[in-house]
Amino acid sequence: MLFRGFTTVRDAGGCDWGLAKAVDEGTLIGPRILFSGHALSQTGGHGDMRERGDEALVSCGCCHGTNVTLGRVCDGVPEVRKAARDELRKGASQIKIMASGGVASPTDRLSNLQFSIEETKALVEEASNAGTYVCAHAYTAQAIRRALECGVRSIEHGNLIDAETLDLLIAKDAFLVPTLVTYDRIRAEGVEAGMPAALVDKVADILERGVEALALADGKGAQICFGSDLLGTMHKHQSAEFAIRSRVQTPEAILRSATATFAELTGLQGKVGCIAEGAYADLVVVAKEKSPLDDITVLCNPESILMVVKDGRIELDRRRKQ
Template sequence: MNGSLLLRDARLLDPVTGEYTEGDLRCADGRIVEIGTGLTADDARTEELRGAFVLPGLVDAHVHVTASTADLGSLPASSPSYVTAHSARTMSRMLDRGFTTVRDASGADYGLADAQAEGLFRGPRLLFCGRALSQTGGHGDSRTRGANTSEDHPCCAGLGRVADGVDAVRAAARDELRKGAHHIKVMASGGVASPTDRIDSTQYSGEELRAIVEEAEAANRYVAAHAYTARAVNRALELGVRSIEHGNLIDDLSVELFLRHDAYLVPTLVTYWALKEEGREHGLPESSWRKVDEVLGAGMAALERAARGGVKLVYGSDLLGGMHRHQNHEFRLRGEVQSALEVIRSATSTAADLLNLTGEIGTLAPGAHADLVVVDRDPLEDVGVLAEPEKFRYVVQGGTVVSA
């Protein structure tokens, strides 16, 4: 996008300091050019904001844009073109909710990322990992007990790929990196939506996990690990995993390890709320629905423990199928534990740090991508403002108003 835009009389939020600057903001060629007072730009679209609040475009660091249903095991049997059509619609709606960058936590590939970047469909910037790596019978293995053939052929839709043994996981990680993965996703514990594992299991040996981390680090990338229990989380952190997804059952040692290893936690509270409320009507199998309670209540306590301990927290939603529409409700859930500024940071500046895009997104500083959200009420007074995207005044991407 080559948007030129001038926002006048705005309150511009710096998420790092938590302070507003009153004045104008000018964008050109898709970037923020300057902040000041009395700015002019003859060729720019000009909007008089009259004191409205401007935030950096929001970041959701745990999405599954290809998850057109909560029955993840059915995806490999779906037509890839059908899943792509669903993904384009899902991403378009994410943009309307203010999310201008998303990190896909398995399922999306370079094709979707390239198509969005080329403007073939509207949606947030997409950082992908390709397929998540899973051991046989792990959280990324969607086969039921009676299925004996592999369903993770690369031509099929799906979220995971099965690889067992150090040599195999090295090859799988290298293959995803070959295809342009921004990070490697690994299943390091059991999960809700998988048919044959226990949530409290640890998955992959230490040697396998370390090999995956080595491959990511060799390519100047990092590993994100699905993990629930303290045992699984702590093990992953000690082996060099940079980003823990979910972490509902962490303990005090987990907090120490996050700080020691400069790692990030990406809670996804809204997905458990949504799965419990309406997961079955969106395709979640009964056996998976019964597993939700094991992590639902613990998520808020884990968030509180991590926030109190100073862990770097990043916004994530992890919603599936028709439940994607609840993406912004995570702001309300986190607001029950964290301050509004802390929640906003998790979806802006801290998220940018995790994604290795510091200074590029999550900030209103000159030089950053001109991705913005404009709201009429102060989100520092009530972060619930960000849970109501239908009331946003504008969403701006690349200096172009894309939703108003």
């Protein structure tokens, strides 16, 4: 990711303190990571990956019986509070929740509402108490609206959002994080990656609805951040999100979503997404004749990036090859 020009990333489920720490201390080369730990899910929700015939959650002693996939199942106000506090104890930068059904989960429908209002408000309160926020996986307008009314700050995906709900998102000073490339790559590589064919067939319409939602949000002036939601072997396609968004957004708007608006969402204003005194000195250098302000798809090709600087240190320098 770092060599693709991403110097700071937010992980919305699965990454943990160990990986982020390894990058911070220089053991691994990569972007600084704002991780969520386990994404929190209700029983039978998008983070509950049990098939219908399964009973026990996947667990092990070292994880104290919690789900060791990217999701953590919790139900009821006391249990969701404890789960949020535990993820925060382990260093989570924000809390991720599953507020609606999803594409990849085996037993829920996309239209499902997940977590009660009381549970969601409790999760928002716990995040706020720790000086952070909740981001929510949500597809439908109904799920998004309920999450926003409970105080959720960031909506992940949002493919089925409508104009009225976008107005609420803007009024709440919340953020939309489309993740269009994941549907494009699932459609192309999902079966090969082991996903059921029926699941792969679902995503074509979801992708197009997501592009329409992005156009609507952009036209209304919503706060939009860059996202990808790629798993496993699909990570390499992260930068293809730039090209998909270029169908409905200007290069400047797309760059802003990956820089200044991201900084606003994560509370890193003046540190990332800018060139200013006191900032982290993160820079991505491209060839003069390949400005992304003229053609954003330049960033889809990592070879177009000549140099990456993180914390004032040159991490990648392709100029030496030229």
